Amino acid sequence: MDRVDKMVGGQADVKLVSNAMANATRRKIMTMLLEGNRTMEEIAKSVPSMLDYHLQMLQQAGLIEIKDGLVVLTDFGKNFMETKTVKPAEVKTDLAGTRSLEVVELRQLLPCIADSTKFRIIARFEPALEGALKLLEPLFPRARYSERIGALIIQKGNILITIYSTGNVTMTMIRSEIEARETLDDLKRTINEAIVKGVTPVPREKIRVDHAEIYQYLPKTDCRICGEQSCYTFAIKLVGRETTLDKCTPLLEAKYTTNLEHIRALLEYL
Ligand code: SF4
Structure with a gap:
């Protein structure tokens, strides 16, 4: 059985997904979202026409959802993209053949x-x-x-x-x-x-990401949706890998897009 079929569960759904992904503009939107959530305005810069229609097609297929003006991949959408995304053919061993940027x-x-x-x-x-x-x-x-x-x-x-x-x-x-x-x-x-x-390595500097830095970018509302007593406790547990960023759902609001992206990048240094 096709992997998509298994994930979605039915032939009709498979058809919705293949229709949604048959279009180059919608594939472009999905690739953008794989790199991070986007506001509608951000996507509109790259997709100036019929954006509502394209988003509707992706939504109907269960690939994306729109929360507070922020467009995000659903879990199914993420799985789909991870399955379908063509990874770089191979990690190169040198820069020969690489063109200037x-x-x-x-x-x-x-x-x-x-x-x-x-x-x-x-x-x-x-x-x-x-x-x-x-x-x-x-x-x-x-x-x-x-x-x-x-x-x-x-x-x-x-x-x-x-x-x-x-x-x-x-x-x-x-x-x-x-x-x-x-x-x-x-x-x-x-x-x-x-x-x-050729690459001339420079001396590397150790990067220390601590909870105080992460806390700076959390909503600081102490709403407890994440299950912790406060944003500060959440930051401590995040750095200690005792919780995960997705538990703070308020960060999915469009106004926190930058904060979410910044915290995600910081966490890559842990
Ligand atoms: S869900 Fe987010 S905003 Fe709410 S307390 Fe937890 S870390 Fe803070």
């Missing part, structure tokens, strides 16, 4: 709830680095390649930059568009130099 998009500036003077950026490098991405980890003192999400996470001061193997880039805690452009140009320069001259 260009910044082709810088898409969104959303205020951050933890600090309203900071923004979240979505950008794109082309061509995608795919299997070469992991090789770039030694170029940055505070970088960590995550096999789980297929991304390189780089900490630069308070800024967290996540470069996905697909070429998408997200940055949190950015002060201005100028800082975003300078940060991207810096990254591009470092990576392109490595493509031409």
Whole structure:
């Protein structure tokens, strides 16, 4: 039996899923969501027409849901994408054949709830680095390649930059568009130099992520939905791996998009 059939449970559902995924725009939306939740406005930047229709098709197939203006993959949607996503063919052993990067998009500036003077950026490098991405980890003192999400996470001061193997880039805690452009140009320069001259490892710095830092980005409402007495206790347990981030469902609200993305990236350093 087909894996999709098993997960959804019936032939009619399989048809809904295959109809939903037969369209390139909807596949693009699903790939974006695999890299993180998005607001409708963010998706609309890449899908300027018939967005409601495409989202409805994906919703009917049970692949996505919309909560408080935030579009998220359902568990089924995540399973489906993990099954169907074509992973990078192979992790490369050197950068031979890798082409120089260009910044082709810088898409969104959303205020951050933890600090309203900071923004979240979505950008794109082309061509995608795919299997070469992991090789770039030694170029940055505070970088960590995550096999789980297929991304390189780089900490630069308070800024967290996540470069996905697909070429998408997200940055949190950015002060201005100028800082975003300078940060991207810096990254591009470092990576392109490595493509031409080879990777010269820099001394690595140990990154310590503690509960106080995680707490900064939690909603701080002490609502106890996560089952803990307070957000502070939740942060302690999160760092101690005694609980999981998905238990804090208030973080799924659109206004916390930046916070959620930032905490997710921080947790990759644990
Ligand atoms: S669910 Fe989230 S906001 Fe509520 S107490 Fe737990 S950590 Fe805090």
